[in-house]
Amino acid sequence: MDPAETGPIDVHLSIEPVTAxxxxxxxxxxxxxxxxxxxxxxxxxxxxxxxxxxxFLPA
Structure with a gap:
């Protein structure tokens, strides 16, 4: 994603593809x-x- 503001990252995720x-x-x-x-x-x-x-779900 490309946020409007750059700054510190809130959360990092590491998930196996099948699990995701x-x-x-x-x-x-x-x-x-x-x-x-x-x-x-x-x-x-x-x-x-x-x-x-x-x-990422539609509203």
Whole structure:
């Protein structure tokens, strides 16, 4: 994404591709991938990670 303002990044995500697909389609919850290390979030505001996929859904 290309934000209007450049500044510190709030959250970094590292997710395995298959896990990301299943999470985005709602086939699995975020607890299992996070606890098994398949999905990692770090940065200034890591709590933003669970809502990331909702930003791409149509309103």
């Amino acid at each position: 697909l299943l999470l985005n389609y709602g086939r699995i919850g975020p607890v299992l991938p996070a606890s098994s290390g398949r999905a990692l979030a770090w940065g200034r505001k890591p709590w933003l990670a669970p809502g990331f996929s909702r930003r």
